[in-house]
Amino acid sequence: MTNNTIAANSAISLATYPNLKIRSWEPRDLVQLLPMITEFLQVGHARGGSLLPTRKNALVLYELGIYGAEMGDPCLVLTDLNQIIAYIEWCCPASVSSFDLAYKTLHTWGAYTLPKWRKKGVSDILRRRGLEMARELGYECVTGPVHTTNERGIQYFCEEGAWPTSIQFEYLL
Numbered sequence: 001m002t003n004n005t006i007a008a009n010s011a012i013s014l015a016t017y018p019n020l021k022i023r024s025w026e027p028r029d030l031v032q033l034l035p036m037i038t039e040f041l042q043v044g045h046a047r048g049g050s051l052l053p054t055r056k057n058a059l060v061l062y063e064l065g066i067y068g069a070e071m072g073d074p075c076l077v078l079t080d081l082n083q084i085i086a087y088i089e090w091c092c093p094a095s096v097s098s099f100d101l102a103y104k105t106l107h108t109w110g111a112y113t114l115p116k117w118r119k120k121g122v123s124d125i126l127r128r129r130g131l132e133m134a135r136e137l138g139y140e141c142v143t144g145p146v147h148t149t150n151e152r153g154i155q156y157f158c159e160e161g162a163w164p165t166s167i168q169f170e171y172l173l
């Protein structure tokens with residue numbers, strides 16, 4: 001490993017960084033999470049996504065994450081001395097869980113890591129905990145988009161045994 005880069009699915013753990021803690025989203029996180037969610041939306045929009053990086057959309061995703069955390073789903077933050085450095089937002093709101101699906105499915109809505117913490121394996125810590133929680137909660141499948149330019153995200157999930165099921169497209173009329 002070079003440049004402090006840790007390969008996907010390596011043995012990195014919370015023991016590697018003793019000040020890091022994982023916990024569920026809480027209402028008090030709004031001030032820290034809102035800029036991170038906005039950045040997540042900005043990056044997605046710059047990659048061609050149609051979800052605009054507006055305050056309204058950031059608040060909708062924040063509220064969805066709080067709902068998911070209250071339901072016990074893995075809407076998690078990773079903190080360094082109480083500063084949020086990364087998050088994942090995996091939950092199944094009632095409107096989505098109403099569908100008849102082949103598997104009890106958990107949906108991913110977003111993830112973000114502060115730039116200075118990227119390529120250090122911290123997102124892998126959150127993903128691993130999210131997958132553990134999903135199994136503990138009785139989910140049978142996790143599904144969600146990973147942008148084609150997110151090579152680490154694709155690599156991580158493929159090494160975990162995931163497979164791409166489709167390509168999302170946008171067609172402007």
